[in-house]
Amino acid sequence: LFAALFIFLPTCGVVITTVLLLIKAKKVASRGRQSLKWQGFLTTVLTATVYCVSVLPVFVYIAGESIMKADVESKTFFHVHFYRIANSFLSLNTISNFYIYSLTVSSFRDFIHSRIQSLSLSIGTFTSQGEVSNDAAVNVVNVNQGNRRSTAPTTTAVKV
Numbered sequence: 001l002f003a004a005l006f007i008f009l010p011t012c013g014v015v016i017t018t019v020l021l022l023i024k025a026k027k028v029a030s031r032g033r034q035s036l037k038w039q040g041f042l043t044t045v046l047t048a049t050v051y052c053v054s055v056l057p058v059f060v061y062i063a064g065e066s067i068m069k070a071d072v073e074s075k076t077f078f079h080v081h082f083y084r085i086a087n088s089f090l091s092l093n094t095i096s097n098f099y100i101y102s103l104t105v106s107s108f109r110d111f112i113h114s115r116i117q118s119l120s121l122s123i124g125t126f127t128s129q130g131e132v133s134n135d136a137a138v139n140v141v142n143v144n145q146g147n148r149r150s151t152a153p154t155t156t157a158v159k160v
Contacts, residue, residue, distance in 0.1 A: 007055050007058055007059040007062065008059060010055075011051070011052055011055055011056075011059070014048050014051055014052065015048060015052065018044055018045070018048040021044060022036075022041065022044060022045075025040065025041070039104050039105055039106070042104045043100060043101065043104040043105060046096075046100045046103075046104065047096075047097065047100055050092060050093055050096045050100065051093050053089070053092070054089045054090055054091075054092040054093040054096075055089075055090070055093070056089070057082070057085060057086035057089045058086045058087065058089065058090060060086070061078075061082060061083055061086040064078065065079075
């Protein structure tokens, strides 16, 4: 009963709302004589799929736990190792979102790339004594001015 209430029903809800959302998006896109954008479609499907895969082992464990009763002394593979594996799969849903968005949404990739580039240039601007390097300050300004797609403000390093 617990497995049905807290795992199976929410998973069914995710699948049903994902399908309904994709049907609605297709209708809206066809009304405007446009095609459904693959980025949004793929992101939605991958996110829902990873969620379902991440909760499936926990559902199996909770449903099978009542069937495979074990004494405290005789813990089986199912009660020890499968339990750990099932709980590890729960983190898959959280971890995967960054990678799904990185793979499917180009604006997210551009944002991450610009942040990493700004961070690496900011780290490289300081010398070992904590002073700002003049060459690095010029490089930071040149890179940020040349990156027209970035929404980040222009960064300048000032020698103190």
